[in-house]
Amino acid sequence: MSDPLLEVRDLHVDIPLAHGSLRAVRGIDFHVDRGELLCIVGESGCGKSLTSLALMNLLPSRARRRAAALRFAGQDLTALPERRMADLRGNRMAMIFQEPMTSLNPAYTIGNQLTEALTRHRRVTAAQARDRAVHLLERVGITAAASRLGQYPHQLSGGLRQRVMIAMALMCGPELIIADEPTTALDVTIQAQILHLLRELQREFGMAVVLITHDLGVVARIADRVAVMYAGEIVETGRVDALFAAPAHPYTRGLLACIPVPGRTRPGEMLGSIPGIVPSLTGNLDGCAFRNRCGEARDICARTVPWGHGAGGQAVRCVNAGVA
Amino acid sequence: MTAPVLELRDVRKIYPISRGLFAKPARLAAVDGVDLVINRGETLALVGESGSGKTTIARMLLGLLEPTAGQILVDGQALDPARRKAMARRIQPIFQDPYSSLNPRKTVSQIVGLPLVVHGIGTAAERRARVAEMLDVVGLARRHADAYPNQMSGGQRQRVAIARALVMRPDVVICDEPTSALDVSVQAQILNLLVSLRRDFGLTYLFISHNLAVVEHLADRVAVMYLGRLVEQAGRAELFAHPRHPYTRALLASVLTPEPGLGVPDPGLGGSFPNPIAPPPGCGFHPRCARAADRCRIDVPQPSAVPGGIVSCHLPLEQGLS
Numbered sequence: 001m002s003d004p005l006l007e008v009r010d011l012h013v014d015i016p017l018a019h020g021s022l023r024a025v026r027g028i029d030f031h032v033d034r035g036e037l038l039c040i041v042g043e044s045g046c047g048k049s050l051t052s053l054a055l056m057n058l059l060p061s062r063a064r065r066r067a068a069a070l071r072f073a074g075q076d077l078t079a080l081p082e083r084r085m086a087d088l089r090g091n092r093m094a095m096i097f098q099e100p101m102t103s104l105n106p107a108y109t110i111g112n113q114l115t116e117a118l119t120r121h122r123r124v125t126a127a128q129a130r131d132r133a134v135h136l137l138e139r140v141g142i143t144a145a146a147s148r149l150g151q152y153p154h155q156l157s158g159g160l161r162q163r164v165m166i167a168m169a170l171m172c173g174p175e176l177i178i179a180d181e182p183t184t185a186l187d188v189t190i191q192a193q194i195l196h197l198l199r200e201l202q203r204e205f206g207m208a209v210v211l212i213t214h215d216l217g218v219v220a221r222i223a224d225r226v227a228v229m230y231a232g233e234i235v236e237t238g239r240v241d242a243l244f245a246a247p248a249h250p251y252t253r254g255l256l257a258c259i260p261v262p263g264r265t266r267p268g269e270m271l272g273s274i275p276g277i278v279p280s281l282t283g284n285l286d287g288c289a290f291r292n293r294c295g296e297a298r299d300i301c302a303r304t305v306p307w308g309h310g311a312g313g314q315a316v317r318c319v320n321a322g323v324a
Numbered sequence: 325m326t327a328p329v330l331e332l333r334d335v336r337k338i339y340p341i342s343r344g345l346f347a348k349p350a351r352l353a354a355v356d357g358v359d360l361v362i363n364r365g366e367t368l369a370l371v372g373e374s375g376s377g378k379t380t381i382a383r384m385l386l387g388l389l390e391p392t393a394g395q396i397l398v399d400g401q402a403l404d405p406a407r408r409k410a411m412a413r414r415i416q417p418i419f420q421d422p423y424s425s426l427n428p429r430k431t432v433s434q435i436v437g438l439p440l441v442v443h444g445i446g447t448a449a450e451r452r453a454r455v456a457e458m459l460d461v462v463g464l465a466r467r468h469a470d471a472y473p474n475q476m477s478g479g480q481r482q483r484v485a486i487a488r489a490l491v492m493r494p495d496v497v498i499c500d501e502p503t504s505a506l507d508v509s510v511q512a513q514i515l516n517l518l519v520s521l522r523r524d525f526g527l528t529y530l531f532i533s534h535n536l537a538v539v540e541h542l543a544d545r546v547a548v549m550y551l552g553r554l555v556e557q558a559g560r561a562e563l564f565a566h567p568r569h570p571y572t573r574a575l576l577a578s579v580l581t582p583e584p585g586l587g588v589p590d591p592g593l594g595g596s597f598p599n600p601i602a603p604p605p606g607c608g609f610h611p612r613c614a615r616a617a618d619r620c621r622i623d624v625p626q627p628s629a630v631p632g633g634i635v636s637c638h639l640p641l642e643q644g645l646s
Binding site: 043044158187188189190191192193195196199214215216217218219220221222223240241244245254255256257258259260261262263264265267268270271272273274277 | 373374477507508509511512513515516519534535536537538540541542543560564574575577578579580581582583584585586587588589590591593
């Protein structure tokens, strides 16, 4: 079996505070194969967005990243100087952000921003770069593509801006795209269109995608594999069909019980809920971080929890799941 | 038969858009001739994409905006701007973002008690008792009474907003995307609270949302808006089982239920939301509609009754073909 395109082992992100530090990401492991779509799902503050920024080395300057391994296509990203990292970014690994209005530069035209990465990373003429930009704008479903190049971001709707972001990420033909909540700010019909497009392009170009989301519906419909994060850790990960068929971690089960599903939940019935709040991520954090909110918690949960396996073969970090 | 608690008759809200000093201003019809009835005790969901006019309707019902034309009736009586304060006792809002809808410099008990002060209800001691009771009802602890909004989580803040809305004992609560800024687990708690409050206080909800799964869970009836107009209204079960308007069908097709293997649907809508300053002639939806015919590009479809609802479409979907 070939090596994964991206391999992450024991990734930590710490944010120093006045007293101690906030341990936002606490030793997570995952990998992404070529051509595969991995979803990282979790609620606000679980560390999913910082994980994506850590991969691109785009963390806020205060945040500290450390990892046992952060390997992309055979290269160790932790040892890479920033200049070499900049050669990868936007080139072989690209990012799509949540809010295209704030992540596109309002002072530059669409054409300018689209061609920038290509002329930065490849030996191409301005005309070649422009042709590729037009081609990709058409591919992501933008009509009158050539005339859009002279427009500014504020002249486009939210859905169109997100299509521009996707085209921009594709400019250099990346092997990996990291998309952080790419459709959260969009209307439902536009969300479906954009995700449909992303999946289509991913298959067409054989790219790997890491998609960060809070929406289990998005995960179920688009992912090959999924990693569920809670309080800075991955608590359950595996193939998406296995995980949704038999979620093994109490947090995953709790999340799924919270969402109304037409045809499955009865209208007006009480939805499931997860009592309590997320623990503070400062200071000592031993054992299962979910145990204070968990109906199945036992004394043993205060100790380090080993990985086990759920019914569908997914990896679960819960003492009540079968130990590996 | 008693009059509906709220009724809109051909309501319009037109904004003039300046196009420079000498040009005639353009007109933007945020709401373009809406007829809608909300009956006592029901939950009516208003759905549609951003810019379709949902929030403008909510703001007109709250008296925060005045309609350009048309009538709004409360219990069969015209909503009179001069009697806004009296109306405000009966219609209360819950807004989307509990981070910006609460005054950060007031304590929770001041925020919840403010409507009572404004309307001069009760003595200071009575007001305190009523506020304490309301905090209880929405599931906040007594110790939260002296907290400031920035000391609370998103879910707790939304509970404060709900307490503020209910302290006046309104008949109607207008919920404008009340859970879309919240995490999934918190959203479930707030939806559960809204369901039990509706039962305990006999409330009427106008529930504005873009989350169709939440709408299916909460609504008795659903009204679908597109580009300032209502395109379809029907009972919940009927609408979800047999959408008549192609836009309604596209909306329903876009719901991503947590069912792996189904893949990402393509709602089959070409193009993007039209420019509301220069809306397409005829049916506003025709540029994105796969079924559009010549007539759809010329005539505005009028509402017509179909079994179980009302639809404004020249070529509505037949039952069974949806």
